[in-house]
Amino acid sequence: MPLPAPEPATAAFWEGCAVRELRIQKCAECGTHRHVPAPVCPHCRSFDHTWEASQGVGHVFSYIVVHHSVHPATADHVPYNVAVVQLDDCGGVFVTSNVIGCPNDGLRVGMRVRLVWEQVDASLSLYRFAPV
Numbered sequence: 001m002p003l004p005a006p007e008p009a010t011a012a013f014w015e016g017c018a019v020r021e022l023r024i025q026k027c028a029e030c031g032t033h034r035h036v037p038a039p040v041c042p043h044c045r046s047f048d049h050t051w052e053a054s055q056g057v058g059h060v061f062s063y064i065v066v067h068h069s070v071h072p073a074t075a076d077h078v079p080y081n082v083a084v085v086q087l088d089d090c091g092g093v094f095v096t097s098n099v100i101g102c103p104n105d106g107l108r109v110g111m112r113v114r115l116v117w118e119q120v121d122a123s124l125s126l127y128r129f130a131p132v
């Protein structure tokens with residue numbers, strides 16, 4: 001699979017993944033958490049922010065199962081799921097990932113999940129979720 005290409009707004013997030021820390025951006029002005037990382041708070045338009053490490057526990061808010069590969073890199077991975085997980089902490093922010101350790105037909109909205117890390121190369125881990 002193609003690896004992420006950090007940009008200025010996302011570099012701290014990916015650096016967190018390298019040390020297995022799920023970092024969520026938090027507005028320093030109004031306190032709103034946001035994900036994916038962005039340079040400006042969508043709530044108050046402040047450019048100031050901090051990072052908060054999530055404990056990585058939450059529930060499946062929504063999911064899909066992808067059956068048709070639209071990129072050569074995913075051809076060997078279908079069917080796979082893409083899940084939107086709402087974290088218990090960090091303001092209940094939503095993060096998009098995959099749920100592993102569970103058959104796709106076992107996924108349910110509301111399912112409790114916890115963060116797990118998948119080592120993808122020597123310097124990067126990617127965040128996934130597994131049933132609690």
Ligand SMILES: [Zn+2]
Nearest residue numbers: 027030041044
């Ligand atoms: Zn704000």
